Amino acid sequence: MRSGRLAVLSVIVALGTLATYVGLFGVAAVRNHPEGYVIGFAAATALAALALARSRRWPAWVALGLSVVLLAGGAWVNFVVARVPATPTVLRVGERPPDFTLPDALGRPVSLADYRGTRPVVLVFYRGYW
Amino acid sequence: MAELQGLGAELSEAEQAGVEIIAVSPDTNAQSQTMAEKLRLGYRFVADRDLAVTRRYGLVHAGGGATGQDVPRPATVVIDRDGVVRWFSLSTNYQVRPDPGDVLRAVRAL
Numbered sequence: 001m002r003s004g005r006l007a008v009l010s011v012i013v014a015l016g017t018l019a020t021y022v023g024l025f026g027v028a029a030v031r032n033h034p035e036g037y038v039i040g041f042a043a044a045t046a047l048a049a050l051a052l053a054r055s056r057r058w059p060a061w062v063a064l065g066l067s068v069v070l071l072a073g074g075a076w077v078n079f080v081v082a083r084v085p086a087t088p089t090v091l092r093v094g095e096r097p098p099d100f101t102l103p104d105a106l107g108r109p110v111s112l113a114d115y116r117g118t119r120p121v122v123l124v125f126y127r128g129y130w
Numbered sequence: 131m132a133e134l135q136g137l138g139a140e141l142s143e144a145e146q147a148g149v150e151i152i153a154v155s156p157d158t159n160a161q162s163q164t165m166a167e168k169l170r171l172g173y174r175f176v177a178d179r180d181l182a183v184t185r186r187y188g189l190v191h192a193g194g195g196a197t198g199q200d201v202p203r204p205a206t207v208v209i210d211r212d213g214v215v216r217w218f219s220l221s222t223n224y225q226v227r228p229d230p231g232d233v234l235r236a237v238r239a240l
Contacts (some may be wrong), residue, residue, distance in 0.1 A: 028230055028231075032225075032226045044212065048141065078225070081222045084194065084204070084220075084222050086189045087188050087189055087191065087220075090186070090187055090188045092215060093218070097215055098187060100178075100183040100184045100186070102154065103176060103177055104175060105174075115209075116213040119148045119149060120148075120150070120151075120208075120209060121150045121151075122233065123206070124154070124205060125184060125189050125205040126204055127200045127203075
């Protein structure tokens with residue numbers, strides 16, 4: 001393949017990877033495999049490097065610049081920023097978790113103990129807007 | 131937010147069968163309410179403003195926030211009718227959440 005075409009392909013792969021991850025963030029299969037975007041950006045970088053090896057013209061440089069920035073940024077987010085260290089959780093399968101009472105969205109108190117003997121609970125801890 | 135959305139869609143069936151989904155975050159009640167309406171979720175959002183409950187569960191990611199503040203470590207816990215933990219999942223990468231299908235299976239196994 002010619003250098004120009006490789007450069008265009010690199011840009012398409014890089015931006016396509018970004019668009020797929022952002023656009024399909026609500027899809028568990030995409031969201032739960034963040035290494036996918038790192039692989040996509042790495043592929044774009046490889047294509048740009050190949051384009052540059054064939055011809056040192058500006059499209060190859062543009063493609064390489066874009067893909068390297070995305071690869072570095074993506075790898076940093078996935079392997080550094082998003083890493084959650086292990087915490088000494090008190091949760092144990094087969095044991096009761098600590099009870100709590102917290103206000104709901106309307107200010108009414110919600111206690112875990114209220115559900116005991118009535119219905120199962122799925123408790124979700126999430127980061128919120130931060 | 132997306133993890134809640136995914137869970138909501140998958141768990142709607144379980145929810146109808148009488149499972150309560152309680153979502154805990156340091157968000158204010160107003161923010162949670164807005165989000166609940168936006169995502170059309172039948173969750174009960176509760177506000178753990180100072181992370182006291184999250185801390186008691188051992189689920190604080192110290193300094194993990196955008197400005198270095200403490201944030202919850204994302205976690206999903208399935209608790210049966212007797213108040214006993216039957217299944218849980220803790221995040222090691224905050225982009226990754228439990229597969230809603232796994233949560234649903236744990237709920238169905240109760």
